[in-house]
Amino acid sequence: MQKLLTRVQTANSLLCVGLDPTGDDATATQRLQEVVAQAAPYAAAFKPNLAFFLSRENGVALLQQTVRSIPKDIPVILDGKFGDIANTAEQYARFAYDIVGADGVTVNPYMGDDTIRPFARPGKLVFTLAKTSNKPQHGLQDAAMTRGGSISDWAARLAKLMDEELTEATIGLVVGASEPETVAKLRATCPDQWFLVPGIGAQGGDLSATLRAGLRADGSGLLINSSRGIWQAADAGAAARELQEEINQFRTVASPAHT
Numbered sequence: 001m002q003k004l005l006t007r008v009q010t011a012n013s014l015l016c017v018g019l020d021p022t023g024d025d026a027t028a029t030q031r032l033q034e035v036v037a038q039a040a041p042y043a044a045a046f047k048p049n050l051a052f053f054l055s056r057e058n059g060v061a062l063l064q065q066t067v068r069s070i071p072k073d074i075p076v077i078l079d080g081k082f083g084d085i086a087n088t089a090e091q092y093a094r095f096a097y098d099i100v101g102a103d104g105v106t107v108n109p110y111m112g113d114d115t116i117r118p119f120a121r122p123g124k125l126v127f128t129l130a131k132t133s134n135k136p137q138h139g140l141q142d143a144a145m146t147r148g149g150s151i152s153d154w155a156a157r158l159a160k161l162m163d164e165e166l167t168e169a170t171i172g173l174v175v176g177a178s179e180p181e182t183v184a185k186l187r188a189t190c191p192d193q194w195f196l197v198p199g200i201g202a203q204g205g206d207l208s209a210t211l212r213a214g215l216r217a218d219g220s221g222l223l224i225n226s227s228r229g230i231w232q233a234a235d236a237g238a239a240a241r242e243l244q245e246e247i248n249q250f251r252t253v254a255s256p257a258h259t
């Protein structure tokens with residue numbers, strides 16, 4: 001967490017650069033190097049998505065190499081949406097932290113707190129899915145439970161409880177940008193927690209509405225992810241810088257110091 005806070009401050013950024021490498025292995029390897037090198041100055045974090053590496057013959061080696069190439073002061077969130085029970089989750093945690101060298105992970109909390117605990121090592125960042133960015137899930141995640149609101153409300157409350165209990169780690173939420181009103185609702189439930197927000201760019205989420213809904217009063221607390229928007233740009237550095245600057249305009253507006 002300290003690494004993230006320091007990085008957010010020194011880079012003046014809430015941008016999370018997603019690494020979802022497409023193309024053949026040679027193309028992907030080269031593009032990964034370019035994107036990491038060009039986008040790093042503007043990145044608060046990098047988020048490699050495990051699927052895009054596992055789909056390759058030497059995917060784990062490519063993932064390790066990629067993580068090693070990321071400057072040490074920039075946190076790496078391994079997006080595996082891990083979601084198994086305790087002793088199995090422990091194996092995934094070993095993979096993410098000890099084999100890959102990640103600073104954080106994404107977790108699917110469907111199986112409950114058992115799934116989250118093994119990832120909550122001291123200093124690590126654990127982002128649990130609360131409301132995802134894809135549309136077809138809305139039926140499920142919005143479904144009302146017998147008491148206590150929807151499933152995404154439950155996931156948010158679970159993340160909050162876990163964050164309070166597992167104080168050595170940081171438990172945040174994944175909240176897609178596709179529904180700014182849900183971002184606002186979950187921010188009300190979890191006023192202090194970090195939200196990892198995918199869904200802008202290629203998925204069409206509204207950046208400004210999301211920032212207005214989700215930024216904390218201190219102008220922070222969100223990591224805005226873009227994967228294809230940066231990967232597919234002719235100039236990954238320029239795309240990252242533009243997004244960082246666009247985000248920061250809202251941080252200035254939202255910051256109490258400037259109101």
Ligand SMILES: O=C(O)c1cc(=O)[nH]c(=O)n1[C@@H]1O[C@H](COP(=O)(O)O)[C@@H](O)[C@H]1O
Pocket residue numbers: 018020049079081106131132133134174175176198199200201202203225226227228229
């Ligand atoms: O956990 C995630 O990162 C995630 C959650 C979610 O609700 N929606 C979502 O798109 N993601 C991931 O965020 C990235 C989005 O990529 P782009 O749409 O290309 O920016 C992909 O790696 C997705 O797997």
